[in-house]
Amino acid sequence: MTDKALQNFNISSFQKALMEWYRANKRDLPWRANQDPYKVWVSEIMLQQTKVDTVIPYFQHFMSKYPTPHDLAYADEQDVLKTWEGLGYYSRARNLQNAVREIVSSYGGKVPDNPKELGSLKGVGPYTKGAILSIAFNQPHPAVDGNVMRVLARVLKINDDIAKAGTKKKFEQYVQAIISHDDPSTFNQGIMELGALVCTPKEPMCMFCPVQDYYRAYQTGVEKELPVKSKKKKQKKVHYAALLIQNRNGEYVIEKRPENGLLANMWQFPMVPVDEIGNAHIEQWFRMEYGMDITLQAKKGNVSHVFSHLIWQLEVYDAATACFETADERIRFVGHEELDDYPFPVPHQKMMNYLT
């Protein structure tokens, strides 16, 4: 199946042009200082669905705090989440710590250098596995991400829908066929760097493309049609009353989210799903749910937050309670300064603008 798209494709010339361009044009990024597998691993997890510029400061902070697998393995999960705060997809951090604990207990703290053990680690999927094997260990494994699919779809003129789950396997076979065995690290990073700097989703800079001669879509004038990518459906709106509840000591009520699902194990101000219960019954619902009496006060404002699959619309209220403690395991009373010690998702950081 790969032979048709690769017919008359000069693999070694393509490799040479790509890798020479990469060596001359690659960005100087913190995780490229050396090939430490742990550094490569952390960077690859952070870079999932996240831009380079966003990752850089998080990577620096994370590596100074957890310089070795041992440091991360023995850290408190809440501290790790706090370090990840604002980066999103928090299960990445929890899975990474889970996986690092696994390599400390089973592999002497060394990152495995084979597909089987590496791929069995939490949070290490097909892409990350191939990225670590190729970049850190210089083994010829495919590392197919969005960049690679876009670049190769254009170069090889492939019109499969890259949003479809099964398409990635096809591209992994193409990479397997064209990857450099002399320098798999440079080859894989070269395609990704090309996708990030030249072969961009919109307005690609084809005049600066180092592999123009091999660029079949461009040669046939359909470069603007590729890659094919189906649209994803838009987010569903969810409406909450979000409560800044204070007691007479000036402490706020915060709540730890469940250990699974959205924003797992992160902290938040209590939220009442008003679409389900109606605004008139917030206080009653709160007593039923948390066993705590509150008095709703002034509305402070609105917070809107867009996730990849839903939109939170929060009405922010002040509220008061006579309680200073509760048996509810989720709830904690904390002073204004202590809020900094807990990992909050961005929508609840926005709410802190309304704190008195």
Add this chain to the structure above:
DNA sequence: AACCCGGGGAT
């Protein structure tokens, strides 16, 4: 195969 899981930046 489809859905769940964040947040930010570019256009």
Add this chain to the structure above:
DNA sequence: ATCCCAGGGTT
């Protein structure tokens, strides 16, 4: 507003 990003886990 829409798209995209060095994806993986769950169902």
